[in-house]
Amino acid sequence: MTTRLSVASDLPSTVATPAYDRAALKSGIVHIGTGAFHKAHQAVCTDDALGASGGDWMITGVSLRSGDVADAMNPQNGLYTLLVRGPEGVSARVIGSIAKVLVAPRESDAVLAAMAAPETRIVSLTITEKGYGLDGRTGGLDRGHPAIAADLRDPEHPVGAVGYIVEALRLRKESGRPGFSVLCCDNLPSNGKVVKRLVLEFARERDVGLAAFIEANVSFPSTMVDRITPAGTDTTLADAARLTGQEDRAAVETEPFTQWIIEDDFVAGRPDWEAGGALFVTDVAPYEKMKLRMLNGAHSTLAYAGYLAGHSYVRDCMKDADLVTVIERHMDAAAKTLDPVPGIDLADYARDLRERFANPAIAHQTYQIAMDGTQKLPQRLLEPALVAQERGQPIDAYAFSVAAWMRYATGVNERGETYLLRDPREGEISGRIASAGGDAAALVRELLALPGLFPEKLAASGDWREALTGRLDRMLSEGMRAAISAEAAAIRG
Numbered sequence: 409m410t411t412r413l414s415v416a417s418d419l420p421s422t423v424a425t426p427a428y429d430r431a432a433l434k435s436g437i438v439h440i441g442t443g444a445f446h447k448a449h450q451a452v453c454t455d456d457a458l459g460a461s462g463g464d465w466m467i468t469g470v471s472l473r474s475g476d477v478a479d480a481m482n483p484q485n486g487l488y489t490l491l492v493r494g495p496e497g498v499s500a501r502v503i504g505s506i507a508k509v510l511v512a513p514r515e516s517d518a519v520l521a522a523m524a525a526p527e528t529r530i531v532s533l534t535i536t537e538k539g540y541g542l543d544g545r546t547g548g549l550d551r552g553h554p555a556i557a558a559d560l561r562d563p564e565h566p567v568g569a570v571g572y573i574v575e576a577l578r579l580r581k582e583s584g585r586p587g588f589s590v591l592c593c594d595n596l597p598s599n600g601k602v603v604k605r606l607v608l609e610f611a612r613e614r615d616v617g618l619a620a621f622i623e624a625n626v627s628f629p630s631t632m633v634d635r636i637t638p639a640g641t642d643t644t645l646a647d648a649a650r651l652t653g654q655e656d657r658a659a660v661e662t663e664p665f666t667q668w669i670i671e672d673d674f675v676a677g678r679p680d681w682e683a684g685g686a687l688f689v690t691d692v693a694p695y696e697k698m699k700l701r702m703l704n705g706a707h708s709t710l711a712y713a714g715y716l717a718g719h720s721y722v723r724d725c726m727k728d729a730d731l732v733t734v735i736e737r738h739m740d741a742a743a744k745t746l747d748p749v750p751g752i753d754l755a756d757y758a759r760d761l762r763e764r765f766a767n768p769a770i771a772h773q774t775y776q777i778a779m780d781g782t783q784k785l786p787q788r789l790l791e792p793a794l795v796a797q798e799r800g801q802p803i804d805a806y807a808f809s810v811a812a813w814m815r816y817a818t819g820v821n822e823r824g825e826t827y828l829l830r831d832p833r834e835g836e837i838s839g840r841i842a843s844a845g846g847d848a849a850a851l852v853r854e855l856l857a858l859p860g861l862f863p864e865k866l867a868a869s870g871d872w873r874e875a876l877t878g879r880l881d882r883m884l885s886e887g888m889r890a891a892i893s894a895e896a897a898a899i900r901g
């Protein structure tokens with residue numbers, strides 16, 4: 409029987425281990441949302457930083473909902489294996505930067521105590537787009553969001569990230585402790601500014617003095633994060649056990665590429681993340697837009713069109729020549745909506761993205777990427793569509809992607825089987841789909857009218873509506889495969 413990973417010794421020499429004395433370092437970061445992405449990205453960069461320069465920057469992880477990650481990680485003293493899968497093979501490394509993981513619903517007081525502790529200087533977040541309670545219409549708090557609504561009612565017993573941050577900052581203010589930096593690592597444009605707005609709105613609702621304290625003592629640097637990290641599977645755990653010789657229930661897998669671009673605006677210091685390759689800049693916005701529009705926009709397009717055309721994984725989509733033509737056009741179009749990005753050639757960036765998507769060792773499910781469409785479409789597809797429209801550029805690429813989302817939103821595949829959208833607006837969407845009754849023009853009308861989703865100028869444009877309707881009609885009547893081929897044929901001319 410293999411032993412369970414819990415100390416970073418007795419590992420084969422092929423496995424890299426933390427280059428620092430974990431027990432000697434204290435926590436300086438509380439990270440909310442300790443899922444696979446955090447474990448494959450920020451925690452790895454922090455592991456590099458601790459190895460290079462030390463510092464009391466260990467991470468206390470927090471899960472806001474499920475106890476699964478904590479139950480896998482804590483018996484392993486927070487250690488886990490990172491598998492990096494590239495076309496040439498797989499490598500294993502044991503990451504030591506996470507000290508422990510707390511489960512908010514089970515131990516809320518401990519979470520607040522960690523966030524309010526004097527040694528905590530950064531609170532970072534990966535809670536997905538829908539975790540923030542952002543109202544797409546107003547840019548402010550969505551008061552109908554379950555966690556926001558609950559936390560506004562009972563702010564001293566928070567359940568959501570914004571509620572926790574504000575309550576922790578109140579406790580810090582009461583006890584005369586300084587603020588911390590809030591580091592959002594989710595795929596939202598100007599993510600720091602968005603979180604700052606939401607936190608301040610929430611805090612003002614409680615007490616204007618608290619809001620003033622936050623304005624004066626808390627920073628919200630924006631970041632661009634990038635690493636393709638599929639959900640772990642039994643194969644992840646089996647490969648980790650094979651490579652390390654130990655059982656690891658918390659292993660994660662990811663691709664070789666990683667990128668983290670951060671605004672250098674920290675009120676109480678930060679780890680030496682440069683050691684892990686992070687790039688510090690004064691303005692992250694150009695990088696964020698590039699990534700959201702070129703990588704994530706193309707990803708969502710592959711997810712909706714690919715899923716319905718029968719491709720389970722992104723790498724399968726990249727073997728479909730027609731879909732590749734569609735995605736090349738998408739990346740070119742998205743690049744044309746961007747202002748120059750310092751140090752980056754967008755054609756090279758697009759080529760690298762296609763290589764990453766095609767990585768044969770990464771099994772990234774189209775169904776995983778397809779989730780939460782209403783939370784992802786605005787920044788990935790609708791904003792660039794609006795820019796293209798305003799600049800007089802073609803809108804075909806976005807019309808294809810959004811028509812594919814609309815087809816996907818019907819929740820029925822081409823074999824007549826139903827699937828869950830896994831979107832917080834699923835109920836509203838199915839109501840609208842039902843009233844459209846399967847007609848493409850009616851479906852487009854209904855979905856364009858989803859409150860707050862489509863920018864007004866786009867929703868009101870006849871060209872946009874027509875471009876969507878023609879494509880959706882073909883997707884519904886001839887099938888996604890035929891629609892992809894027709895799109896590719898039109899692109900090739």
Ligand code: CS2
Pocket residue numbers: 595633634635636637703704707708776777778784
């Ligand atoms: C993906 C992203 O699931 C999704 O929506 O587009 O998670 C993507 O893999 C990452 O942003 C890559 O950095």
